[in-house]
Amino acid sequence: MKRVLLAHGDGGLYAAALLKTLFMRYFKNRELARLSDAALLPAIEGRLAVTTDSFVVQPVFFPGGDIGKLAVCGTVNDLTAAGARPLYLTVSFILEEGLAFAELEAVVASLSAAAETSGVQVVAGDTKVVPRGQADKVYINTTGIGLADPRLVLGPERVSAGASVILSGTAGDHGIAVLSCREGFSFRTPVTSDCAPLNGLLDVVSAHFASICWMRDPTRGGVAATLNELAESAGADIVVYEASLPVRPEVKAASELLGLDPLYLANEGKMVLVVEEKAAEAVCESLRVHPLGREAGIIGRVEKGAGSVWLRTSLGGTRALDMPAGLPLPRIC
């Protein structure tokens, strides 16, 4: 049997076989092995953080990652942004009838490897199969449970004029990697997605936890959407310095060709941190110690204002960096 059948989703023999021959081989732990309706976790002391995301990226495999790796990183990074250490994941697949088993196994293997890298345990799962043409290969939901670090107190109410805006690395890599793969563009220097689990970044900045006011991983809508959400909820303006924004030359070139702005492109391995000004340089230095934070830098500053985001251009001008609207980049994550 080389392809997913409708019967793999019927709760019978085929479904049980898929569980045993594929999922249980990659996700080995006591909770999953019980095959119960719900996983029973050990008691956890402290406050939990919970987040959920569905992933529908197209194509399923792209330079630097695939939907399996993305489904882990996206949820791990959301927990990290909330100041929590990721502990557990649930994983739910919606499969299209006819999906090649080899593709499914590659996705599952990649998901499992990313979970191991991130130190999270997959404790519960589900698989549904829909008839051909009612999904596109595979969609994945991951829900993450993490342990909130009590030393991190994050929120827009902590963000005020003078604070520094830090980006942990280059902007737009994931967006360009997926779009160019999808459209079949080939650039001299191929662009690779930045898809990576960022929970390790928390460790390197732990000495500065008291100075960190807010974090968010800038995925859909990019850095621009993330900063607009922050500006609105904090009731302050944010100024971004174009000259300070790290962008790979190949991403810059591809963006210009496609008429896109790296500030609006999705990232899957970057964190925006808003930090008290006095600690900003030290936080950047700490981030740069980590392989995923090597290009961290201060890209902007919070200013008094009514909730707008401004771009100070390399030429010295200033223009509004609005919330994206009507520029749909479907299935980017």
Place this chain on the structure above:
Amino acid sequence: MKRVLLAHGDGGLYAAALLKTLFMRYFKNRELARLSDAALLPAIEGRLAVTTDSFVVQPVFFPGGDIGKLAVCGTVNDLTAAGARPLYLTVSFILEEGLAFAELEAVVASLSAAAETSGVQVVAGDTKVVPRGQADKVYINTTGIGLADPRLVLGPERVSAGASVILSGTAGDHGIAVLSCREGFSFRTPVTSDCAPLNGLLDVVSAHFASICWMRDPTRGGVAATLNELAESAGADIVVYEASLPVRPEVKAASELLGLDPLYLANEGKMVLVVEEKAAEAVCESLRVHPLGREAGIIGRVEKGAGSVWLRTSLGGTRALDMPAGLPLPRIC
């Protein structure tokens, strides 16, 4: 704007508008209002149960329920089956471009009402939009977090010969309701799905917790698949008494017409309980006090054996009740 656009999934203005004008109206709580990347839950004392399910039922609206209600009940019932009180839900939507807002709102309203009925709080969410033809209207993932009741110790290792198998009500209602709605059959007595949250059943049987060995809500694959899984994991046989199985007359008639067996049809508001023989009658009486357990009865018995399930027919014969295989009823839940 009457329909879902790709732009509603881009993380920009349209996505923010959908969140504010639809989701936040129905899901009001402090955690969601923070619009953070992850919800921060209060500390919970005890062991947590976690479960996840994606729902792809077709049609989205069926007699007795819809995909929103189903997405809550399915996950609440999985937590209940694990002996846990449902506390929190995450909800993730995959929407097809072009979905009518009125349909989406009806689903969200129903989901929100079912969450309230069940006493669970929706603390985190996500929405993706895929281009027309890459999903069928709406798919929903719910992940549930519950508090395990330490007085309930459930598992196949507790199931041994002599134990009674209880079903909390009639078999096959959901399967027939969805199939007849899908195929456009109209019966004299319309069949309604049993879709309902079963967490209330735990309260009425709490005096007998020590005698309850195992629970499972028999959804996809029906009672037959559930009992086959149990028989295999417990290493025992199970005998089902056909004459004792509660089946609505209209479900029986429709099943005969469609060539289906109610034992293999999905239920979304029923629980299978395996109980020590001495307590079985008392558990049934307790269940019958609850509106969702009124037709509870003993339907079978665990016997020594190698893991097979047998049907003692009304005529006195015995036949194997195998794990379903190759009878795909796609998108039944």
